Structure formats: structure tokens, C-alpha cells
Amino acid sequence: MTRLTLSTLALVLFVTPAVSVAQTTEQSADQRCLDPNVRAPRTISFGGFNSRGINIPKPPYPALAKSVGLSGPVVAVVVIDETGHVVWARVISGHPLLQASVKTVVCQARLKPVRVAGHLVKAKGVLTYNFAL
Numbered sequence: 001m002t003r004l005t006l007s008t009l010a011l012v013l014f015v016t017p018a019v020s021v022a023q024t025t026e027q028s029a030d031q032r033c034l035d036p037n038v039r040a041p042r043t044i045s046f047g048g049f050n051s052r053g054i055n056i057p058k059p060p061y062p063a064l065a066k067s068v069g070l071s072g073p074v075v076a077v078v079v080i081d082e083t084g085h086v087v088w089a090r091v092i093s094g095h096p097l098l099q100a101s102v103k104t105v106v107c108q109a110r111l112k113p114v115r116v117a118g119h120l121v122k123a124k125g126v127l128t129y130n131f132a133l
Contacts, residue, residue: 033078033089033107040079040088044116046125052112054084057105059129065097066133074102074129082120084113094129102129 032038050056065071074094081087089106091099106127114123 033086034103038088040077040090040124041122043079043122043124044114046114046123049078049080049109049111049125049127052084052114053109054112055108055110056127057108059098059101059105059131061131062097062101065095065101065131069133070095070097071131071133072098074098074131076102076106076127076129077124078106078109078127079122079124080111080113081122082113084111086111087122098129098131101131 059074062070072095074091076089076091078086079088086107086109091102091106094102109127113120115121
């Protein structure tokens with residue numbers, strides 16, 4: 001039979017929640033731009049963002065999609081802030097298997113910021129990911 005000492009109990013009570021909170025914070029930071037409960041911020045509409053890419057990560061090609069010969073475009077609507085970071089995103093078209101892959105990377109994209117009348121602004125546009133075999 002295992003005996004719990006006061007120090008062991010304190011470790012379980014005080015250290016474990018801190019680890020869980022840290023992990024939760026990291027997970028929410030990675031997925032906050034895909035949160036379906038968050039509305040898009042007010043922005044200007046820009047159009048296509050693919051040509052403004054500084055770093056647009058390539059999504060992994062799902063093995064199941066490859067095995068059945070699935071290909072095609074996946075379109076995501078994104079909002080970038082004044083520094084070019086994606087702060088909001090929604091995948092709006094494409095096969096569901098391919099959409100899931102895009103969702104893993106779309107929030108990591110970095111684009112050239114948009115200027116209007118010399119001022120950096122938030123902008124809304126689309127990123128298109130093409131899956132081809």
C-alpha cells in the first residue's frame with residue numbers, strides 16, 4: 001500500500017495544475033485563430049494573400065488522401081494584423097481530409113503587412129493551398 005506524505009500531496013496539488021495550465025495556454029495560443037466562437041475583427045478586404053507570403057507553411061499531404069488519389073485546392077479566409085501575422089482564419093472550401101491538413105498550418109503563416117494611405121492596417125483575404133499528386 002502506498003503512503004502519501006504531506007509533501008507528496010502538496011506536489012500533486014500545486015505542481016500538477018501549473019503544468020496543466022501551461023499546456024492549456026500553449027494549445028489555445030496555437031488554435032485561437034481557428035476558434036469558431038470568435039468573429040473576424042474589422043478589417044479592409046484585400047483579396048488573395050498568396051503573393052504576399054513571407055512564410056506560408058506547406059501543409060502535410062494526408063496519407064489517406066494520397067492513397068485514394070485525392071487532390072485539389074483548399075481555400076482559407078484569413079485576417080492578418082498590422083505585423084502580417086494571421087490572427088483569424090476559416091477554411092471555407094476543399095475536401096474535408098485536405099481541410100484538416102490546412103488547419104494545422106494556416107495560423108502559422110506570415111505575410112507582408114498591408115498599408116493604406118501609409119498606415120499599417122488589419123486586412124482580410126484568402127490563402128489558397130493546392131494539393132497535387
